[in-house]
Amino acid sequence: MNRFVIADPDKCIGCHTCEVACVVAHAGNNMFLQEESGADFYPRLTVVETGEVTAPVQCRHCEDAPCANVCPNGSITNKDDSIFINQDSCIGCKTCMLVCPYGAITMVPAHKGGQKQLQSGLRSNTAGSWSRKERIVANKCDLCEGSGNGPECVRVCPTNALQFTVPSQIEDSISRKRLASAQSLLQFGGFPHL
């Protein structure tokens, strides 16, 4: 089973620390040091606020991942119990973004070494002058795979509203539920004529 991070809306206070932590974990450098050309502030989870609820939403790493099923060039794969987007081969077609039922995928300019990547062929006409167009790729939660510390959003949340769920935890939870269910049968004991 794939691992995923999920939020408890009752605990979330809407402080956006998880988003900031996500940027810090992925930007590779401090966001206060960005050069004008390389502004790179793309959190991979989004705090949603309405009158009724506050909670961050991010990729659920679906087992039958709709995004992977529709990706036309195989850039979305299952890797180490997670759904992974290969941004190097992503063509920015947005199909994954359209089918994601959680709205967890966004399109962002591709960066390498703090620099925005540009397309080799496509030119863009802005205000009468031609320039090369930046490369746009799909972006979503990768469970902070590179950090080795697990998801940063979970570590920094001041109210512990985020939980990193791994398969063994779910299995434990399921077996606890089965046990409780079995024990509840006791009160109905000895159905003599069934």
Added chain:
Amino acid sequence: MSYKDPIIHIDEQLCTGCRRCAAVCPVDAIIGEPGHPQTIDAHRCVVCGQCVQICTAYAADNESTTALRAVKLQERGQLPNVREPLFAAYSSGDIQKVKAVLADPKRFKVVQCAPAIRVSLAEEFGLPFGTLTPGKMAAALRRLKFDRIYDTNFAADVTIMEEGSELIGRVMSGERLPMFTSCCPAWVKHAETVAPELLEHLSSCKSPMQMAGALFKTYGAELDGIAPSDIFSVAVMPCTCKKFECSREEMSVNGCREVDVVITTRELASLIKDQGIDFIHLPDEPFDSPLGKYSGAGSIFGVTGGVMEAAIRTGYELITHEQIPNLQLDFVRGEEGIRTAEVQIGELELKVAVVAGLKYVDAVLAKVAEGTCPYHFIEVMACPEGCVSGGGQPKLLLETQRKIAYQARKSAVYRHDSHQKVRKSHENPDIIKLYKDFLGEPLGHTSHHLLHTKFVDRSLKEEMS
């Protein structure tokens, strides 16, 4: 910035009402319901900026808000080159004003830097926490076209001379004890607000920043042969409340503002970037003499316990006329909370306390009010670990970084002290010269006129009457 500007603001369009700012506010000045934008009670607010440090609710830089962003940056007094997200809690900036004056060749521009700037400025350029860069900082300020690169640390040494003498006088006469330090403007504002009846317990010394400002426009002006009114005096501070302090009515000398503008560490960094200065590769350059030469004692004002340690180094020797056996006074070094110690100085057993974090001071004030406070001398700093953790310092995005950063900045402060040849304020040759040539003696007539002040009752009943 006007006196009426509350300096600390919460942008109601961006605030999510998470109330973590309310949790760090030492004076309960942040008001509001969870989930709704918060407001600040300007009367209670001590302008320490800890809310600015903790806030993570932001508007990111994306196309749909670009126009709005430019407007907000202008409103906040920041330079347009700032690329970071706009956070809900922020402090009014004054960097546009400084940039304009720096471009004016007719003004004589003088700058001073607080002790805690040289241990944190480098973080804004990607160097590790606690990188010590006094030389690069001086070089950067020179590239920015300041005419004199002076230092608040020099005035910290002056503060020790004045405040130390004041303490000795009060202990000898047994009057107005305990004596509180008056360097931290957030603490002073808090005392004026909640305990106006105890203000005589505060040292009458101005803060080092204001002393420096007063000396620039008198002694400094004389040395350079410049009219005081032509001097534009800028202070770079780790503290947002210093903006409030410099605008206090009484902080003027012979009709001139002592400090014309205060900018924070972060504002200085943004100006250095704006001017395209390659900070990391700058050579180390010296501060200008004499108002930029300091002792190790002056440089430890940036951490909690620093003023106390510097005062004891000098006080011990002034009272006993003997060398202090150990310069590193570990019993006053520490972090958030209250630390107390008894120091044997000759026949006197000096009882001292160090308060770090303004929320701890109210218990002390209550004891003073009922006459049961046992200490002679109490240092108070509003921020958790002193100025290294001030509201104008490079912002720490995550709680996990906070402890590491404060520790690194603090050890850099102590490292700087331990590498100084002169480590006691009264042994700083330029301090000796200042008193010989200009001030006369500590607490003398000139000192009294330039370096000491009075405090104001800011309790609500006064305001309403």
